[in-house]
Structures are given as structure tokens and as C-alpha cells.
Amino acid sequence: MAGPTGHAVWESSSGTRSPETLRLAGEPLPLTIPARIYVCGITPYDVTHLGHASAFVWTDLIRQVIRMTGVDTVLTRNVTDVDDVLTRAAAERGRSYEEFGLIQEYWFDRDMAALHVRPPTHVPHARHHVEHVVRLASALLATGAAYERDGHVFFHGAHLPGAAGLTAEQAWALSAEYGDRPDDPLRDDPFDAPVWQPSGPGDPAWPSPWGAGRPGWHAECAAMALATLGGVVDVLAGGADLAFPHHAYQVAMAQAATGVPRFARRQVHVGIVGVGGAKMAKSTGNLVLVNDLLQSAPGAAVRLMLLDRRWNQAWEYRPGALRDATRLLEELYVAGGTRGTTEAAVAGVRTALLDDLDVSTAVRIAVEAGGDAARQLIRTLALH
DSSP states (O other): OBOTTSOBEEEOTTSOEEEOOEEETTEEEOOOSSEEEEEEEEOSSSOOBHHHHHHHHHHHHHHHHHHHTTOOEEEEEEEOOSOHHHHHHHHHTTOOHHHHHHHHHHHHHHHHHHTTOOOOSBOOBGGGOHHHHHHHHHHHHHTTSEEEETTEEEEOOTTHHHHTTOOHHHHHHHHHHTTOOTTOTTSSSTTOEEEEEEOOTTSOOBOOTTOSEEEOHHHHHHHHHHHHHOSOEEEEEEEGGGIIIIIHHHHHHHHHHHOOSOSEEEEEEEOOEEETTEEOOGGGTOOOBHHHHTTTSOHHHHHHHHHSSOTTOOEEOOHHHHHHHHHHHHHHHHHHTSOOOOHHHHHHHHHHHHBTOOHHHHHHHHHHHOHHHHHHHHHHTTOO
């Protein structure tokens, strides 16, 4: 039922009309307007693979489902264009990191458009937010959450592995996997993380109160989120592999700097995509590139393949999955071409999507009922 403002509403037993509520990450998420979403974007040094795309497609669906309830959204998807891996990749190709990053961004944006992912509201680049990182570092120093040593500013992070339910060994391995240096002798604790760090020869560098240098990765995202969305976000999204260390430190830095007790009201960590029994990653050489899939199937089919499962479910890509998704997409289109449907079926589709993004149940209802229910699902999943 639609209210006079166009917002979706339901009638309670007392006769009071109330907005629909999204349940996300196991809890109801009542929303004000606009809903603020931050998704950790790309480090633009390589082409888009299916593991990357999954997180961005799911985040786009969150945005679509929230809009279905009549609530506007503000989405920030950052670009980490100050990062050692990007600097190295650009140098290997004889290009500046700015130029090389922009070229890779072009290909990424093309792939996102093909998957029907709508452009974000904000696309902050780390190199344009260095001043915000300096401000963040100053705030963390002022609150005692960080310390300065030899041109570095380190965030106190000893408590974060335990808070994330990890052993020291697990946290060490995860931090090292992303290029951090838990064995750095300058740190008071192995799990203290750089907010600011001196730049070596060939590294990008900016002035700061602690000397010329560049931001740390977690601090970049914390600063860009604060700059574009303010002190609280409704949803912080990204792949499950970002839960620790990246999101743990991003959230902790933002909270320590602002004093807000809960920076991210909900965190959505999209399930890892694997191939051949291993996580899809450049380091393992088992990449399935989005552009390659688009040569044999429409973007809507690739999108449906990514969405037809629980969002936090790790899964293994197989070529047959895309064929299955293409057939299912045709079934949905056929169902959407039929006339009429029951109000119960339309409500069932909406209820499934609002219940922690239960796409598979919504698809089953839409295919069986057809008509308005199928058309509602096709619109909300952005499969048209």
C-alpha cells in the first residue's frame, strides 16, 4: 500500500499507518531520510573480477530495496588511489599513479554499468581527501587514541583482534595479507595501525604536521566516510574479506575521533566468491573477469547469478551457474509479461526482500505468481 507521499506503508492492528522496515544483518534497521551507505570501493590497479562485482551489486540492491520503501539514499563508494600496490603497478607500466588509476577506473565503471549498478552519490578519491586524513590523525592524537613516532601516526589497535573474535595469530595473518607490517618495531603493539606514514622515494607525498608522507589505508576510508556522510552511516558494506582488518579499523578510528558509540549501524560483509577451492584473487591467478562473462551473457544474468543466494554466503563459481541464471532470467521475463497477480504475491516479494534481502524467496514467488509480482521484482533487482 502506498501512502500519500508515495512511501510504502502497512496498516497496524491499531489503525496506525507505519513505514515498512528493512531487516538487515539479522536486525531491524529503521531508517530516517536519507539512508547513508558507504561501500569500500576499488584500488584501481587491475580489472574487475566477479569477487569485486559481488559486493557492489549487493550494495546496489540494498539501495534499491531501501528506495522501494520510499526512503532516499546517499551512497559513497570510494576510490583508494593512494596505495602502495597501485603505486607499484603504475611504476611497472611507466605511468603516474594518477593516470594509471583513472584508466582502471574507466574500465571498472564500464563493468558496473553493464551490471546495472547505478552510479554512487559520492565517489571520493583518497588523493583528494589527504587533508581530511590529517584532520582525522590530529583528532585521534588529541583524544589519546593514537600516538606519533618518527613521522608516523599510529592508531591504538591492540583491542581490535579480540573484539573481532580473532586470535592474535589469525589477526596477524590477515593484517599481513593486506600489506600491513605487524612486525614494525616502531609500534607499541603489533596491531597498532598507521593513520599517517612517511613516504619513501617514488611514493606520493603530502605535507603534514609530522612531515611529508601519505595516509594509511584504513584512515583513508574513515576520513572519506566522515567527509561525505558524517559521523554515522546506516550501512557499511564490502566483501567479507574486509571485515578484518579494514572495516574493524575504519570503524574504530571514526568512533574514536568523533566520540560516536556506533559509527556503522549495520555492517554487510558479502560472501567470498571462490574458484577451484580458493578465494578469487589476483595472487592466486584464479580470476573470473566480469568483462569475459559479459561476452556470453547479458549483464542482468550476471547480476542475477550474484544475487540469487544469501548475501553473506561464500560460494564457488562454476560456468553452469551463469547458464542457470540466464534461464532463470528468461523465466522472470516471461512471468513479468503475464497479466495481473494477487496482492498477496506482490506483498510476498516485498516482504522477502525486506527480510534481510532474501532474493531467492522473492524470485520463487515472482516466477510462480507472475504479473505485478514479477514486474516488481524485476524493477527492484534492476534486471530490466
